[in-house]
Amino acid sequence: xxxxxxxxxxxxxxxxxxxxxxxxxxxxxxxxxxxxxxxxxxxxxxxxxxxxxxxxxxxxxxxxxxxxxxxxxxxxxxxxxxxxxxxxxxxxxxxxxxxxxxxxxxxxxxxxxx
Amino acid sequence: xxxxxxxxxxxxxxxxxxxxxxxxxxxxxxxxxxxxxxxxxxxxxxxxxxxxxxxxxxxxxxxxxxxxxxxxxxxxxxxxxxxxxxxxxxxxxxxxxxxxxxxxxxxxxxxxx
Numbered sequence: 004x005x006x007x008x009x010x011x012x013x014x015x016x017x018x019x020x021x022x023x024x025x026x027x028x029x030x031x032x033x034x035x036x037x038x039x040x041x042x043x044x045x046x047x048x049x050x051x052x053x054x055x056x057x058x059x060x061x062x063x064x065x066x067x068x069x070x071x072x073x074x075x076x077x078x079x080x081x082x083x084x085x086x087x088x089x090x091x092x093x094x095x096x097x098x099x100x101x102x103x104x105x106x107x108x109x110x111x112x113x114x115x116x117x
Numbered sequence: 118x119x120x121x122x123x124x125x126x127x128x129x130x131x132x133x134x135x136x137x138x139x140x141x142x143x144x145x146x147x148x149x150x151x152x153x154x155x156x157x158x159x160x161x162x163x164x165x166x167x168x169x170x171x172x173x174x175x176x177x178x179x180x181x182x183x184x185x186x187x188x189x190x191x192x193x194x195x196x197x198x199x200x201x202x203x204x205x206x207x208x209x210x211x212x213x214x215x216x217x218x219x220x221x222x223x224x225x226x227x228x229x230x
Binding site: 007036038043044045046047048051061093095105106108109110111 | 121125157158159160161162205207217218220221222223
């Protein structure tokens, strides 16, 4: 099992550009989510999905879109990048169920918007 | 709303015990977690505790939960330089929907030889 994979590891964008952060998992997990990590603010939930075709907003969804066409993939789209979106982005997945189910995190994508 | 607070920094000497503290506000917490993040890496689950427990021990790790005061702590015995990392507490609550985790700001632990 590769676990949760994210690409790219690093990305630099100019303001207004668009891009897609990729996330994939091979554990057949129903639940997938995107977080952003900013200094002194911990991790904040952007969007999440409880299964293919089902997505919902988290705490900080503005400026981001998601879709979930397959169980394995959960891409995060930035339609028009802004400097405020400079952050480290983590994708996570877990089985749906009780609290014992671990959320597995990807290695992160470090995004800089100039 | 839900809020999880941690102190930002802790420095200890190798071989000492480390205690990382966390407070939360949502009384509907069901599970509370400790994650470790090493430089340049994602988060790794260390341990978790169910809200009806007071204590959980797992090798060098001891988790204490005071539900009345909404206080969670992680004690690392015999701290090693490899324990240097950022430690996040997180809660899963009924109010936020069962699958969501709310994270604290993280505590950076520095272990000096």
